[in-house]
Amino acid sequence: MTxxxxxxxxxxxxxxxxxxxxxxxxxxxxxxEAVRGSHARGxxxxxxxxxxxxxxxDDGGQTILTRNxxxxxxxDSVSGETVCEAGVDFAALLKRFLPEGFCFPVSAxxxxxxxxxxxxxxxxxxxxxxxxxxGHHVQWIDLMLASGDVVRASRNENADIFQASLGxxxxxxxxxxxxxxxxxxxxxxxxxxxxxxxxxDDMFDTIEAARSTHDFxxxxxxxxxxxxxxxxxxxxxxxxxxxxDGVAPPPPIKPIRIQPPSAFLHPIVLKAITNRRFNxxxxxxxxxxxxxxxxxxxxxxxxxFNRIYGRRGFYSIHTGFPRETQRDGxxxxxxxxxxxxxxxFAAVIKPMRGPGDGLLSFPMDGMAYAIDLPRRSGVEELHRxxxxxxLDHGGRLYVAKDxxxxxxxFAQMFPKLDAFREILxxxxxxxxxxxxxxxxxxxxxxxxxx
Ligand SMILES: Cc1cc2nc3c(=O)[nH]c(=O)nc-3n(C[C@H](O)[C@H](O)[C@H](O)COP(=O)(O)OP(=O)(O)OC[C@H]3O[C@@H](n4cnc5c(N)ncnc54)[C@H](O)[C@@H]3O)c2cc1C
Numbered sequence: 001m002t003x004x005x006x007x008x009x010x011x012x013x014x015x016x017x018x019x020x021x022x023x024x025x026x027x028x029x030x031x032x033e034a035v036r037g038s039h040a041r042g043x044x045x046x047x048x049x050x051x052x053x054x055x056x057x058d059d060g061g062q063t064i065l066t067r068n069x070x071x072x073x074x075x076d077s078v079s080g081e082t083v084c085e086a087g088v089d090f091a092a093l094l095k096r097f098l099p100e101g102f103c104f105p106v107s108a109x110x111x112x113x114x115x116x117x118x119x120x121x122x123x124x125x126x127x128x129x130x131x132x133x134x135g136h137h138v139q140w141i142d143l144m145l146a147s148g149d150v151v152r153a154s155r156n157e158n159a160d161i162f163q164a165s166l167g168x169x170x171x172x173x174x175x176x177x178x179x180x181x182x183x184x185x186x187x188x189x190x191x192x193x194x195x196x197x198x199x200x201d202d203m204f205d206t207i208e209a210a211r212s213t214h215d216f217x218x219x220x221x222x223x224x225x226x227x228x229x230x231x232x233x234x235x236x237x238x239x240x241x242x243x244x245d246g247v248a249p250p251p252p253i254k255p256i257r258i259q260p261p262s263a264f265l266h267p268i269v270l271k272a273i274t275n276r277r278f279n280x281x282x283x284x285x286x287x288x289x290x291x292x293x294x295x296x297x298x299x300x301x302x303x304x305f306n307r308i309y310g311r312r313g314f315y316s317i318h319t320g321f322p323r324e325t326q327r328d329g330x331x332x333x334x335x336x337x338x339x340x341x342x343x344x345f346a347a348v349i350k351p352m353r354g355p356g357d358g359l360l361s362f363p364m365d366g367m368a369y370a371i372d373l374p375r376r377s378g379v380e381e382l383h384r385x386x387x388x389x390x391l392d393h394g395g396r397l398y399v400a401k402d403x404x405x406x407x408x409x410f411a412q413m414f415p416k417l418d419a420f421r422e423i424l425x426x427x428x429x430x431x432x433x434x435x436x437x438x439x440x441x442x443x444x445x446x447x448x449x450x
Contacts, residue, residue: 013315015314075100081182126236221232315373
């Protein structure tokens with residue numbers, strides 16, 4: 001096993017950095033050694049680093065990288081049951097299993113997410129209405145606790161640890177192995193239609209009508225549109241394709257290496273870009289047969305996309321609202337954004353069909369709306385306004401994207417937090433696993449008392 005080395009780590013949003021002692025074990029024995037090395041500021045596990053904020057960072061502490069725990073251990077070609085180490089990423093899953101007719105059931109919009117990271121945030125995708133979130137497909141995990149013991153946790157065995165670890169942002173321990181079911185797919189492609197959406201009401205009506213008819217539902221929202229056009233965008237509806245005939249070639253890859261000057265983020269420039277994107281879809285709509293790689297991992301067609309907001313990085317505000325309040329809540333969020341002319345390339349909307357099985361899982365029966373915003377003056381105040389709107393509508397913010405939420409808001413948004421704390425008190429009373437996020441959100445039982 002290699003030694004601890006000092007390193008500076010960041011995550012996708014590049015708004016948060018941590019100086020930390022880092023280690024990348026390649027075996028269970030190596031992980032045990034890492035977990036046993038004690039440190040006052042604890043340790044956190046780091047997978048692909050594709051969370052946006054501070055969930056995988058531990059400034060002044062220790063970080064356990066899972067990149068060398070990357071073996072696929074078994075696969076049942078009848079049931080799709082797969083066992084792999086937690087550092088396996090979604091690119092590896094697609095490469096290995098698509099030729100055998102299987103695909104992951106749920107993914108993020110980038111292939112660099114690891115299976116451990118997908119579990120630790122119980123990720124949801126544009127097919128949430130059809131298949132739920134990642135945790136719904138997980139049979140069991142092997143988790144190394146703070147004590148160094150490895151426990152198997154499932155819905156039947158150590159069920160409390162399973163529920164706490166699913167969406168538990170790495171605070172219950174390091175997930176070593178995950179057993180989940182890959183999905184048999186008819187081909188390596190999806191049939192997608194793209195239609196223009198006139199405004200926020202049109203967006204909601206069209207999504208609601210598609211909830212039970214399509215496998216995939218995903219709206220890109222023109223965050224620069226105001227007034228009658230607020231909430232306009234392009235809605236993608238998709239199904240798995242019966243075959244791969246006529247698959248559209250993936251878009252050319254142009255890595256973004258530069259960090260554009262702030263003038264590039266001027267509202268006039270952003271508006272020109274979002275107009276272009278809206279108008280790229282003809283008024284009558286269009287359809288395409290797309291390979292599953294580009295279909296799932298649209299953002300990977302622009303490597304370095306996270307540099308586009310400049311040197312100071314960016315924030316994502318990823319909201320979720322229950323069905324009863326989703327329309328009013330998301331409308332108010334859009335109004336708050338347009339009132340201050342907050343500029344962004346990326347705002348997206350996705351329906352969700354119900355809760356995840358984790359105590360801190362984000363999904364619910366309702367709608368998710370997320371926007372990326374450059375980190376500049378005024379954005380923190382805007383975040384506070386949106387946090388208030390979300391609370392007033394019984395919604396929540398997604399910790400995978402978060403860097404700014406306040407601890408008392410978090411406690412209100414996640415009513416099972418006390419149950420989570422009870423389990424932490426039992427399995428990790430000294431808070432061996434902690435992160436910048438867990439301290440900011442006062443997640444540990446001791447921190448909650450101050
Ligand atoms: C371009 C892009 C698109 C995205 N799209 C979506 C999306 O569509 N839906 C969605 O839900 N999310 C999405 N995300 C967020 C992403 O899926 C989550 O943040 C995911 O957790 C990142 O996984 P990771 O392997 O990079 O984990 P990291 O970012 O390294 O860590 C995230 C959390 O998981 C914990 N963790 C990681 N590995 C382990 C382990 N082995 N054991 C215990 N804890 C662990 C970390 O401690 C941390 O708390 C997107 C992110 C990006 C950058």
